[in-house]
Each structure stands twice: as C-alpha cells, then as structure tokens.
Amino acid sequence: MNQASIHDECGSLSDQQQIEVIAERFEKEWVSGNRGNLDRFVRISPPGLRVPLFRELLLIDLVYRRRLGEAPSMEEYARRFPRHAAVVADIFEPQNRRSATGDDGPSVVADRYQLEEPIGKGSFGVVYRATDLELGRTVAIKLRRSDTLASENQFQNWVEEARLAAKLEHPGIVSVIDAGTQDDGTSYLVLQYIAGKTLKEHLRAEQPLPVSVSELFASVADALAYAHRRGCVHRDLKPDNILIDDDGVPHIVDFGLAIHDEDRPGLAGEVAGSPIYMCPEQVRGESHRLDGRSDIWALGVMIYESLVGRPPFQAKHLDDLADEILHRSPKPPRQIQPSISRDLEKIALKCLAKDPNQRYATAGDVANLLRQSGNRSKRRRWMFLVGSGTMATVLGGAWLSRKRSVESADNTAHVRNQSQLDLLLWRDDDWVSLADSTVRAIHFNDQVRLHVKLSSAAYAYLIWIDAAGQIAPIYPFVRGDWSAVGKQRAVRSLQLPEGEADSVWTVEGSTEGVETVMLGVRSDPHTDPAFLQDMELPHELLQGSKLPGAWWFRDGQLERRPQDRKIDPIKVVQLNHAVLKWHQVIYERLESEFDELLTVSFPFRGK
The missing domain is CATH 1.10.510.10 (Transferase(Phosphotransferase) domain 1)
Structure with missing residues (x-):
C-alpha cells in the first residue's frame, strides 16, 4: 500500500471511514502472520488524518506486540515518532501516570475503575481492562477524551451506544455497567469483561x-x-x-x-x-x-x-x-x-x-x-459411524434414533405420563374436553379455557397458532402481548385465563382451517420467551386439511387421535402424514429450547 493507493481507495469516504479502512489494512498485516509496519503506514498517512490515524495504528500495534510477549515502552514510540509524542503519552498515560499522592500505579476513572492495560479499540474509543474497586471484579472500560471527539456527531454516537446498549439485557450481548464524563472531559463506558x-x-x-x-x-x-x-x-x-x-x-x-x-x-x-x-x-x-x-x-x-x-x-x-x-x-x-x-x-x-x-x-x-x-x-455423522453400507447406515441410524427415543421415554416416563394439556369448551351448559368424541371442531364465538398439569414444578410456555399461521402468545405473556412477559415461576398446574374460576376466552377469527396449541416445559426460566414469535413454520402443510377432531402429539410423535370409530382408517393414514409432519417440524424447531413439548391440533370453523 502506498499513498496513491490510499487516495484511490479512500477518496470518497468520510474522515472516520478512511481511518477505519487504513487501520483495517494495517491490522491485516499482523493477522496474516507478517509484522505490521507501523513506520510505513504513518509515513503514507493522509496529511489531514495523521494524528487520529496514528492513535488507531498505535493501539493496534500495542495489542499485537503484547500478544507476542513483547513489552513496548512509551520511550520507544516517542523516540520513533517524535511528532506524535503527545499521542504516545496519552495512550500510555493510564499505565504510567502518578496519582496525586505520588503512588506509582494505574489511573482511576470515576474514583472507582482502576485501569490496567489497553486490550483493543471500539468505534470511537480505546478499550482497557480494568478493576472495579468497589465490587472487586474485572471490567472493560472504553475511554475517549473530549479533545479526541472529532465532531458532535461522533460524540452523539458515543452517547447513543451507551443509551441503546444499556437497554439490552441478554446473555449474548455484552452488558453496559456504567457511563459518564469526568471533570477533565474524558468520557467513559464501563462494560462487562469477556475473557477470551x-x-x-x-x-x-x-x-x-x-x-x-x-x-x-x-x-x-x-x-x-x-x-x-x-x-x-x-x-x-x-x-x-x-x-x-x-x-x-x-x-x-x-x-x-x-x-x-x-x-x-x-x-x-x-x-x-x-x-x-x-x-x-x-x-x-x-x-x-x-x-x-x-x-x-x-x-x-x-x-x-x-x-x-x-x-x-x-x-x-x-x-x-x-x-x-x-x-x-x-x-x-x-x-x-x-x-x-x-x-x-x-x-x-x-x-x-x-x-x-x-x-x-x-x-x-x-x-x-x-x-x-x-x-x-450430528445425526449424519452418528449414522456414518454405525453403518457399513448405505442400507445398513440408514437402518442402523433409524434403529439408534428409535432406541434413544425409547430410552428417553423410559427415563422420563414418570414425568411424561403425567403431563397434560387440554382445552375445555362451554357446550350445552357444561364444560366439555376437546378430547371428547362429540367435539369435532372449535367454532367462532366458542368460550374456551386451557388446563395444564405437570408432574413436578416446572416453567410452562404456551402459544396458539391460528389457521392463518399467526402465532399468538398465551403464557407467561400478559394480555396477549409478546413484549409483556409476566413473572416467570415454576408451576404444577395452570388454569387459563387466570383470574376468576369462570373466566374464559372467546374464540375469534374468520380463517377456517387447522389450529394448534403448544405447551413447552423447561426446568429453568427461559431468558427470552418472546423468541417463539419468530418461528418459521411451514403452515402450508395444513392447507386443505380437514381434521376429524383433535390430535395430540408429544415431542413430535402422535400420542392420541380422535376416538371415533366412524373415521375412515384410510383417511387417518392420509391425514396422519401431513399432521405428523407439521408437529415434527415444530418439535425440530424447539427441541433445544424445551425439555418436553406437547402440541394439539384441531379444526376451526369461522363465522
């Protein structure tokens, strides 16, 4: 890379984007196994960006040299780059600055966070490993001095990062612990430290x-x-x-x-x-x-x-x-x-x-x-190991899959034989189970309740998938709102809707077809139960299906079908294929999320 190629590549970009592109090129030299040539990159830097670009390049150089076991010093960089001595001192300052009492030691941010060493750089800041002196934990802290904030827009980006990230609480997102600005103008953002x-x-x-x-x-x-x-x-x-x-x-x-x-x-x-x-x-x-x-x-x-x-x-x-x-x-x-x-x-x-x-x-x-x-x-690899030929592989894999299912059923029979999911409908002045042979479908304006019984205290999650393929939240959601998750608690049984004993839901909807209620059971609370609304399900499998009553499934396998001797056995076989496939897909989507999955599909008749 030379100055001409930098101009060709970055000519149409903003200053910040040019800095990021050039810094990326420098880091690639380190990552590819070659030692990054800091002197060359500094020499060919665009004139108007030399100071902020040098800061980024120096941070990258420090990180990779330390990973090689080297101990680069402030004096070395100051000697090599005398025009950038102030930037060098600023980068090394957290490690070399003396406190007001004359102690040698890292500087302390916000009278609480003791800086240890730079570990990287973010969009608009230097990231240090630090110690939270109050709680004795390791944190990551991103610093940006006021004189390095190139524009009001960049400062707003800094503020927005703190504001947005602080609202996100998920195990897969690094959490924000603290943020603020010191008297000397240094803005800081304290983050969860990830060792890795x-x-x-x-x-x-x-x-x-x-x-x-x-x-x-x-x-x-x-x-x-x-x-x-x-x-x-x-x-x-x-x-x-x-x-x-x-x-x-x-x-x-x-x-x-x-x-x-x-x-x-x-x-x-x-x-x-x-x-x-x-x-x-x-x-x-x-x-x-x-x-x-x-x-x-x-x-x-x-x-x-x-x-x-x-x-x-x-x-x-x-x-x-x-x-x-x-x-x-x-x-x-x-x-x-x-x-x-x-x-x-x-x-x-x-x-x-x-x-x-x-x-x-x-x-x-x-x-x-x-x-x-x-x-x-995983299944393909396992089948490959157990089978010596194509047919043997398929049969062996199928036998092992069945064997695992049987073993799993045996090991948890005391749980699964007792877990129940049922819908009750108000018919002829009495509550009738959806499993009753007289119930052929749920109709528009039906009044229904849901009953759940578990063998031991666990966390239950319920959704309703309507005939149009829309997924609606039931429990533990409040008022059918995906964003309103009620207090999650382990339960032995549920009678929904909660409240008075005679509380009911009135069924609405105009699209006729097959609808499904799902119960997922876990031993611990789910960190984000609203993920259920994002399931991608092949609802077209059920298009045109005319189920003769309700069908129950456990972990994707048929458990109970309508007890009606008038049902044509041929039709049962034909229906079983589409319905079974539908419930198997639901199970495949959710088997990693729940210990047990119960589903029931039934016909819905609209207005």
Whole structure:
C-alpha cells in the first residue's frame, strides 16, 4: 500500500471511514502472520488524518506486540515518532501516570475503575481492562477524551451506544455497567469483561467445523433477534465485534453505530459500517430504510467467511467492493469447499440476498435453521459411524434414533405420563374436553379455557397458532402481548385465563382451517420467551386439511387421535402424514429450547 493507493481507495469516504479502512489494512498485516509496519503506514498517512490515524495504528500495534510477549515502552514510540509524542503519552498515560499522592500505579476513572492495560479499540474509543474497586471484579472500560471527539456527531454516537446498549439485557450481548464524563472531559463506558478472544481471532486461529459454525452463529442470531425485537439494529456486525468467551459462547459488542427504529427517518444518505460487512442498502446510503435484515446480511457474511476462510466480497478498492456487494452474486461455498453442508450453504446464501425481502425475515428464523442444520449434521455423522453400507447406515441410524427415543421415554416416563394439556369448551351448559368424541371442531364465538398439569414444578410456555399461521402468545405473556412477559415461576398446574374460576376466552377469527396449541416445559426460566414469535413454520402443510377432531402429539410423535370409530382408517393414514409432519417440524424447531413439548391440533370453523 502506498499513498496513491490510499487516495484511490479512500477518496470518497468520510474522515472516520478512511481511518477505519487504513487501520483495517494495517491490522491485516499482523493477522496474516507478517509484522505490521507501523513506520510505513504513518509515513503514507493522509496529511489531514495523521494524528487520529496514528492513535488507531498505535493501539493496534500495542495489542499485537503484547500478544507476542513483547513489552513496548512509551520511550520507544516517542523516540520513533517524535511528532506524535503527545499521542504516545496519552495512550500510555493510564499505565504510567502518578496519582496525586505520588503512588506509582494505574489511573482511576470515576474514583472507582482502576485501569490496567489497553486490550483493543471500539468505534470511537480505546478499550482497557480494568478493576472495579468497589465490587472487586474485572471490567472493560472504553475511554475517549473530549479533545479526541472529532465532531458532535461522533460524540452523539458515543452517547447513543451507551443509551441503546444499556437497554439490552441478554446473555449474548455484552452488558453496559456504567457511563459518564469526568471533570477533565474524558468520557467513559464501563462494560462487562469477556475473557477470551474476538471471533476474528478465533476463526483465524482454528477454522471451526460446520457444526461448530452452526452452534456459534445460532447463538449470535439469538442475541440479534432479541435486539431487533427491541427496535435496535447493530449496523456494524463483524468478527471484531463478536467476543468468544473461554466456554466458546459468543457475545455481541460495540453498539457505537447502532440505530433505533425511531431514529431512522433522519438518516437518509448516511453511509456507516465496515465496508466488507455492509449490505446493499448501507452501501447505497439508505440508512433510513435499514432494519434487522441488514444485520442478517452481515451475519451471512460472517457465516460464509467462517465456512470458506474468506468473505464473499473482498475487492481491494472500495468502489469495486461496492460494485460486488450491489451486483455480484457470491460464489456458492461448496464450489470452494465441497465438504460444506448444503444446509449451511443455503442459509449463508439466503442471508446474502441483494433484496432484503428475499432474506430471512428475522434473526430468530436463522437461529432455528442453524440449529436444525447442526442437529442433522450430528445425526449424519452418528449414522456414518454405525453403518457399513448405505442400507445398513440408514437402518442402523433409524434403529439408534428409535432406541434413544425409547430410552428417553423410559427415563422420563414418570414425568411424561403425567403431563397434560387440554382445552375445555362451554357446550350445552357444561364444560366439555376437546378430547371428547362429540367435539369435532372449535367454532367462532366458542368460550374456551386451557388446563395444564405437570408432574413436578416446572416453567410452562404456551402459544396458539391460528389457521392463518399467526402465532399468538398465551403464557407467561400478559394480555396477549409478546413484549409483556409476566413473572416467570415454576408451576404444577395452570388454569387459563387466570383470574376468576369462570373466566374464559372467546374464540375469534374468520380463517377456517387447522389450529394448534403448544405447551413447552423447561426446568429453568427461559431468558427470552418472546423468541417463539419468530418461528418459521411451514403452515402450508395444513392447507386443505380437514381434521376429524383433535390430535395430540408429544415431542413430535402422535400420542392420541380422535376416538371415533366412524373415521375412515384410510383417511387417518392420509391425514396422519401431513399432521405428523407439521408437529415434527415444530418439535425440530424447539427441541433445544424445551425439555418436553406437547402440541394439539384441531379444526376451526369461522363465522
């Protein structure tokens, strides 16, 4: 890279974007195994950006040299770059500054956070590992002095990061602990400390197997789905902003460019993000139209990169990169690495659809499909191990699957034989069970109650899927509102709706067809039960079905069908295929979320 190539690549970008692009190029030298040449990058820096760019380059240089076991000093950098001595002193100051009492030791922010060492950089700040002196815990703290905030817009980004991230409480999102500004003008943001490394480092150090890719990004997608439901779009999702802890769990960080739904109208024309991970809408400057599907694009880029070792679009010059993102289809991953599963390839490519309407509608959909892909991959490997030939493999796999089901049923029979889900309908001045042979369907204006009985105290979650495929929350949600989750508690039984003994729901709706009620049971409370609204279900399976009464399923397997001898056995077999497939899909979507899953489907007759 020379000064001319920098000008060609960055000429049309804002100052901050130019800094990020050049810093990215410098970091790539380190990541690729070559020692980054700091002197050369400083020498060819654009004249108007030398000071802020030097700050970014120095931070990268420090991080990678320390990882090599080196101990670079302030004196060394000051000698090499005398024109930037003030920046060098500012970077090293937290480690070298003496306190007012004359003690040698790290500086303390807000009279509480003792800075230890720089560990990275965010969109607009330097990140340090620090100690919370009051609680004795390790935290991460991002600092930005007032004189380094290049514009009011950047300061607002800093404030917005604190405001948005503080509202997000999810195990897959790094939480904000504290924020403020000191008397000397230094703004700080205190974050949960994650001991581990970034996804960028993780992928370059050890390329995961496809099943690991499934598990990793399903967790990332879960966290994204949570943020999107709260109206927050990250806008800068990339491997640098995914921290992997020592247990292999990913955490999203750095909401410095995030936007909320209410902020979008004033963002027309704004281009923000990291170029390689920007979706077509971002490249076109359509920030006012962005929603969660822009993050789904970035998720697809990371999945693709994890599978084949490089991103789908990687032109060196930004104009060429923008053209690729806007107009070129990514090469299918299996053309590069044939061993990649078709499932993962399909997921990655759909995330990368140019038209956001052709991507997955929600990150929750992506999470569900990734888990299914991972489960299928595990089953395929297991079947390969037990079978010596094609037929033996299939039969052996089927036998093992059945054996596991039987063993599981035996081990939990005392639980499952007692768990019950029933709907009661008010008919002829009395309550009648949906299982009664006289009940052929639920009708418009029927009054119903739900009864649940569990074998032991556990956490119950109920939803209703109507004939149009819409998913409605029942319990523990309040007033049918996905965003209003009531207090979660372990229960032995439920009679819904809660309240007076004669409380009822009146059935509404005009679309006739098959409807389903689902009960999920867990031993512990779910961190985000509203994920259920994001399930992608093939409701078309039930189109045209005319069920003769209610059908019950447990963990995707038929448990009870209508007790009516007048039902044609041939029709039972025909119906069983479509209905059974429907309930198996629900189970596949949710088996990783619940210990037990009970579902019942029944006909609905509209007005």
